[in-house]
Amino acid sequence: MFAGIHEGYWMIYGGIALAVLTSIVAITIPIMVIRRTNKRISEKYSRALGVKDFKAGVQYRAESNGGPYFYYYHPGGRNSSPSLKVWIDCQTKGEFSVGKETGFEKFFKVIGISSEIQTGDVEFDENFYIRTNAISFATAYFSEAQKRSAARRIFSLGFNSLSLKPRRLTVELTPFTPDKFDPAAIEDAVRELQILSRDIPTDYPETSFLGAPAWKTKRILAFGLAGVALVAGILTLILGNNFFKPFASGKVFLFGLKFSIPAFFIFLFLVVQWLKGRANSHVELLVILGMSLVGFPMLSYGTVTIMNGYHDEGPVARYHQPVIGKRISHSKDSTYYYLVVPSWREGYVQEEFSVGRSLYQRAVPQKSYLHINTKPGKLKFEWLDGYRLEE
16 A cells, blocks of 8 residues: 555656656757857857957947948847848938838839939849938939949848948848858948948038928928827827716717818828828828827817817706626726616617726625716717716
8 A cells, every 4th residue: 555655656756857857958958059059150250250259239340441340239139130230430411221122112102102212223223222311412322333333242242221321331131140141241241331431422402491401391290290180189088088978989989080081181192292202201101191090080089079078068867877787807007997787878788887996896786876977968979977886
């Protein structure tokens, strides 16, 4: 009997030990593989670049042809991919970014929303997309065949972005897989960057309006109006639901759409006229479109809700309804409490009220009552004027 018991214990202990050992191996082996891979990559880049210990998260400085350059390996994170940046100093007020042209960009060029500069080099114009707001500058810059050739060679080295900003000329590769990239390409790219940094145009006047470039004024106006609609929509939604919450919120929303849809399309037409014609127009238009699709319906709903309840002089209707149910819902950071009562509205079975935790805990289904006051609404949408619990 005891032998059987001891045998059973040994089986349990053996199973636990095996599970622990398996877990240790499952954790240890990937760690060892990752460390060995990182060490191999570090040695490979250290030899090629002449640094002591190449690793992510460190900015390195080196020299090529007597000029300094910098490179940085970003390891990536939860919301970003690993990337490699290589840059040189470049004193200019001009700006641009170049990438391979995608079907997405071709589509918006075809429908007339976006427009990029044309260099006259058909092969270059078909394969690369130049984003810039300094149109005169970028046009003069890429009119030089030597610069277009240098840009081509950079992309042939494996990089997928070339950009010029004030004081910096940069190439970037995202996502960056160190094990599959030839570190010698870094110095090769630097030589091309040095070619690109020579003979940069200095005179590039832009059309101005009210003291600022015309495109910038129009962009500020477009984003400003979309932002106002979004913020006003959030504020009116909060105020309306806190002070004049309608029972038929779906009908209020549909009623508001009669005003928000025409306003949205008029605004969209104006925004297209203001933004079109630049290389980044389609991206900005899509951002504003997203803001407006949220802001305009919220603004119309909130405005209708406030107009319906503000200074509503209609008679107060009073209802004495039993609590027939309770429920709780959870979000990431909050808990919400609800009481359920029979509906007094024709065609509806029950009404649900969002309440505080204390009132929720005091309410007892089939025993407690809610005293509910409503008003008819100036726009004929019944809204909640207040309630109290009778225990």
